[in-house]
Amino acid sequence: DDARLAEELRRMDGSSYGRYKSLTGDWTFPDFTLTVERVQSDPFAPPSRVSVRIPADVVELPDDAWHAPVRRRATADYLVRRAHRELKGARLRIDAGGQEVLDRASCQIRDGDLHLRLGIEMPGHGRRIDGGTAERELCERLPDMVDALRWPEIDTAEAAAFADTVEDTCALRDRLEDLGLVAFAADGAVLPRRSGVSDLPMQGSAVPFRSPESLRVSVDLPHAGTVTGMGIAEGITLIVGGGFHGKSTLLHALERGAYDHVPGDGRELVVSRDDAVKIRAEEGRQVERTDISAFVRNLPTGADTADFSTENASGSTSQAANISEALEAGSRTLLIDEDTTATNLMIRDARMQRLVHGDREPLTPFVDLVRPLRRDHGVSTVLVMGGSGDYFDVADQIVMLDGYRPYDVTDSARELASERTDADFGAPADRVIDARSVDATARGKSRIKRRDMDVLTFGENDIDVRSLTQLVDPGQIIGVGLAMRRLAEDGLLGRHTLAEALDALEERLGDDGVTALGRGFAGDYVLPRRYEIAAALNRLRSLRVQR
Numbered sequence: 060d061d062a063r064l065a066e067e068l069r070r071m072d073g074s075s076y077g078r079y080k081s082l083t084g085d086w087t088f089p090d091f092t093l094t095v096e097r098v099q100s101d102p103f104a105p106p107s108r109v110s111v112r113i114p115a116d117v118v119e120l121p122d123d124a125w126h127a128p129v130r131r132r133a134t135a136d137y138l139v140r141r142a143h144r145e146l147k148g149a150r151l152r153i154d155a156g157g158q159e160v161l162d163r164a165s166c167q168i169r170d171g172d173l174h175l176r177l178g179i180e181m182p183g184h185g186r187r188i189d190g191g192t193a194e195r196e197l198c199e200r201l202p203d204m205v206d207a208l209r210w211p212e213i214d215t216a217e218a219a220a221f222a223d224t225v226e227d228t229c230a231l232r233d234r235l236e237d238l239g240l241v242a243f244a245a246d247g248a249v250l251p252r253r254s255g256v257s258d259l260p261m262q263g264s265a266v267p268f269r270s271p272e273s274l275r276v277s278v279d280l281p282h283a284g285t286v287t288g289m290g291i292a293e294g295i296t297l298i299v300g301g302g303f304h305g306k307s308t309l310l311h312a313l314e315r316g317a318y319d320h321v322p323g324d325g326r327e328l329v330v331s332r333d334d335a336v337k338i339r340a341e342e343g344r345q346v347e348r349t350d351i352s353a354f355v356r357n358l359p360t361g362a363d364t365a366d367f368s369t370e371n372a373s374g375s376t377s378q379a380a381n382i383s384e385a386l387e388a389g390s391r392t393l394l395i396d397e398d399t400t401a402t403n404l405m406i407r408d409a410r411m412q413r414l415v416h417g418d419r420e421p422l423t424p425f426v427d428l429v430r431p432l433r434r435d436h437g438v439s440t441v442l443v444m445g446g447s448g449d450y451f452d453v454a455d456q457i458v459m460l461d462g463y464r465p466y467d468v469t470d471s472a473r474e475l476a477s478e479r480t481d482a483d484f485g486a487p488a489d490r491v492i493d494a495r496s497v498d499a500t501a502r503g504k505s506r507i508k509r510r511d512m513d514v515l516t517f518g519e520n521d522i523d524v525r526s527l528t529q530l531v532d533p534g535q536i537i538g539v540g541l542a543m544r545r546l547a548e549d550g551l552l553g554r555h556t557l558a559e560a561l562d563a564l565e566e567r568l569g570d571d572g573v574t575a576l577g578r579g580f581a582g583d584y585v586l587p588r589r590y591e592i593a594a595a596l597n598r599l600r601s602l603r604v605q606r
């Protein structure tokens with residue numbers, strides 16, 4: 060029990076660091092169980108891992124805080140932020156989120172019990188155990204933190220409001236389909252962020268969002284009541300406007316709109332369909348047997364673009380592959396910003412067409428494919444394009460941002476539109492991935508690690524994930540690695556197409572969500588979306604596709 064742990068740590072004081080290993084196992088405290096899962100072998104190794112189970116009769120969560128899955132995720136997220144605050148300055152660390160509310164392995168509610176997973180740098184004087192500090196951490200700070208998480212101890216109104224906010228966001232997102240929308244931005248929302256490196260809302264000078272009347276939609280939400288905002292309808296939406304008028308800021312908010320945000324973020328009621336995928340050019344990525352023939356034909360190399368592979372894609376072929384792969388993974392909502400596209404894949408103006416004839420040009424620009432994508436495959440596109448009027452011809456609605464305010468300019472832009480002949484978009488082939496090419500082991504051991512938000516190390520491979528801008532939390536990168544391992548080890552690849560394998564994985568995770576993903580993985584991780592799992596797989600250099 061806890062007295063025994065304190066005594067043990069005192070006895071260990073001054074002995075060699077390796078003796079910490081003997082702590083492995085369960086320790087019963089009056090209010091909770093501490094399990095020492097894995098102990099670091101020296102003071103410089105990655106932190107040790109512990110878990111804590113606080114039983115329901117101690118946490119005293121009301122049913123309303125956790126019975127519904129959405130509120131359960133929100134309450135867990137609220138509590139882990141609280142735990143994180145309580146541990147300020149401690150050696151104990153708990154993984155808590157930023158502006159998004161995600162399904163996080165560090166804090167889970169199961170049957171009303173609270174399960175926490177933490178890291179701790181076990182203290183040492185050089186290579187000797189510092190038993191006094193260890194005792195303070197595990198026998199004082201930890202119980203204090205546990206105490207602070209009990210429902211009677213927290214600001215229950217704030218916790219309930221947190222869950223209400225998340226529930227409203229989810230309700231709003233769930234309504235999109237019925238309303239024929241792919242996205243919604245509420246009046247009063249604050250879209251801009253504090254800086255390019257801060258995800259916090261812009262302060263002071265931010266112009267709140269205000270919908271143009273013709274695009275205004277009102278929705279009833281369980282807690283906020285009736286809210287109004289701009290609905291972005293299914294189909295092709297063009298966002299235009301002068302430079303610096305807020306186009307990219309709006310699109311970024313829609314990218315993040317697939318996730319829920321914390322109260323006060325400003326984007327709580329800015330949502331997009333959960334299949335929304337940001338598409339961008341990504342020069343240099345590899346492509347493994349992807350069908351990009353709708354976009355690219357007759358390459359000077361003679362390569363078969365219906366079964367296209369490269370170690371080093373160009374801007375346009377990488378963007379074409381990104382679109383095909385997003386559709387393959389199941390997305391029917393594409394978000395595209397001119398700032399990060401390959402211009403030659405997006406547009407070709409009349410003068411260029413006169414100079415370079417069709418048979419010399421391998422690329423079919425997206426402008427000729429966006430309508431067939433919609434008509435034949437049900438794909439909606441939200442596109443930021445301030446530099447060319449070519450998309451006037453194909454857009455269903457056109458929104459102009461002027462001084463950060465959206466205006467519906469569909470009619471006036473239509474007057475400037477001309478006739479356009481569409482190309483064909485054949486459904487890209489479904490690929491079956493060779494399970495043996497997705498191997499999480501390196502030197503006989505499973506290796507899933509990340510470097511910042513840039514690289515996922517998966518077995519022997521480093522995957523460059525910098526272009527996956529909808530990975531919003533470091534833990535999701537690990538979550539992607541765990542999902543890839545699961546797909547391979549459970550035999551879901553190889554027997555199924557990639558889309559079917561992702562369906563099967565989602566089904567297996569079911570309501571257990573992130574906890575079903577880890578399988579004994581010691582570190583922190585967060586549930587990722589299927590689109591990022593697929594995207595990381597597609598960037599795995601060892602990936603092989605079977606037919």
Ligand code: ADP
Pocket residue numbers: 250251252261264265266267268300301302303304305306307308309463
């Ligand atoms: P665009 O893509 O149209 O060139 P951006 O979206 O990049 O414009 O925005 C330009 C600048 O304006 C950015 O610094 C952004 O933070 C700021 N900004 C965007 N929307 C707002 C807003 N609603 N209120 C205040 N500043 C904004």
Ligand code: MG
Pocket residue numbers: 306307308398
């Ligand atoms: Mg921009």
